[in-house]
Amino acid sequence: MPRKSMGVRKYLRKREGRPSVWVILDGGNEVSTGCGEDDSAAADRFLESYLAEKHKPQWRSGGPDEVVVADVLLFYATEKAPTMAHPELVGFHMIPLLEFFGAPKKCSFVDGTSCRQYVKDRAAGKIGKRAVKEATAGRELETLSSALNFAFKEKKLIIPVPVTLPPKALARERWLTRSEAAALVAGALGITATAFDIETRKPIKWGRMFRPSYHVARFILIGLYSGSRHEAILKLHWLLNTSGGWIDLSHNILYRRGQGERETNKRRPPVPIPENLLPHVRRWRRITSVGPVEYHGRLIAKERKGFARARELAGLGEDVTPHVLKHTCITWMMQRGVPIWEVAGFSGTSENIIRKVYGHHHPDHLSAATKRFHGR
Known part of the structure; x- marks a missing residue:
């Protein structure tokens, strides 16, 4: 009796006298x-592209009870993801999504019950590593929702399929004091x-006890004084480039986006270098x-x-x-009374978010309401 096929899968091929290599077994x-053996993530991406080339989606009439969820995700990964700022995130999200919503499950399987079960199983470690x-x-469910909406927009689905998302986490309010x-x-x-x-257990004497990490100190100072995001700070160059932002010391401007890079929802507008940061930048x-x-020239x-x-070493918690x-940069500006529209333009954050998350730090916050109790 023939052995049951295990399907297309990734396999580590051991080779005598040579390094092991990941291969794809297809029948x-x-x-x-x-x-190589240490590059399993790249092998996963190769497997995804291999499956994408081999498999052809079956849309039929486009009804949710006929279209497979895996086909929708595959269509989104091949047609939409390459045009996105971070296409690799779609690949990372697809792995657990396919484990739960994969073939032969149809789009009609996506409802409130299945979405809540996915969140529950994912949080319990039953899905993924x-x-x-x-x-x-x-x-990850947002990626599934985007894929379903994209399929409907491209007329692969005749009706939209809603995805039930878990409640949004509370906005972070942690910021650093001086x-x-x-x-x-x-x-x-x-x-x-x-x-x-x-008596007070407060530090009264400080000393250098460990090897300094100067690149980390530079990262912290840029974040505190420019309000730039993690990724934007790490990609900063001294010269104009296409992969990240750059610092123009001739005009004292910090460009947080590379030449030709598309603007995304995470806005990165150019801003003048703050006066407190400028002497440090010139020395760096x-x-x-x-x-x-940079670390060792890279x-x-x-x-x-x-x-x-x-x-x-600073004695701060993991919430930092x-x-x-x-957050700290925006909070400090709000506490100093900088106009909200100016804070939004400097940090690349919408005025609505500034009011909603940081508005209570501003000295003029609800000032008109407090004055209503004065006088007769």
């Missing part, structure tokens, strides 16, 4: 991905408290070659370990993430 065919937060599962920000920069430079007051230009946040891809160490630097 009796074997296709090399060209990816590890458990994730509900917010992460919600972002002393906390100073402690964070000191932690990046390897400086920590070495002596404390016996003399001691670095590619950009301000821009880093993600600020994780260095920032975590600085946070630990790189994105808190942007």
Whole structure:
């Protein structure tokens, strides 16, 4: 009796005398991905492209009870994702989505019950390699919703299929005080408290006890004074380029978007370099070659370990993430009474979000309401 086929799958081929390589097994065919044993993520992307080329979606009449969810996701990944700012996110989201909504499940299976079950199973670790937060599962369902809407717009589905999303997480209100920000920069430079007051337990003496991470300190200062997002700071160059922003010291302008890069919902408008930051930037230009946040002559891809160490040395909690630097910049400007429209333009955030999330920090917040109790 013939053995049941295991379908198209990824397999690590061991080779005597040569490094192992990931291959794609498709029945009796074997296709090399060209990816080594340590590059499993690239092999996953190769498998996705292989399946996309092999499989042809069956739309039939376009009814939700006829179209497979996997075909909708595949159509979205091949037709829409390449035009997006971060197409790799679609690939990352598709892996757990296909595990739960994959063939032979039809679009009619997508309803409130199945979406809530997906969030529950994803948070419990039953889907994917590890458990994730509900917010992460919600972002994956947003990708599914976008794929279904795109299929309806392209007339592959005759009616829209709504996706039930989990409640939005509360907006982050964590921001740093001046002393906390100073402690964070000191932690990046390897400086920590070495002596404390016996009664108050407050630090009274500081010293450099660890090796400094200058690129982390530069990252923190740019975030605090420019309100730029994590990714935009890491991609900053000294010269004009197409992959990220650049710093124009001739006119003292910080361009947060590369030449030819499309604008997205995460707006990155050019802004003048703040006066407090400008002397630092001029000095950094003399001691670095590619950009301000470089390590051994190369821009880093993600600020994780260095920032975590600085946070630990500063005595701050895990709620202090790189994105808190942007919150802090906006909060400080609001506390100083900077007009909301100017804060929105400088930070690349809409005025509606500024009012909703940071409005209570402004000295004029509801000032007219408090004056109503004066007089007769």
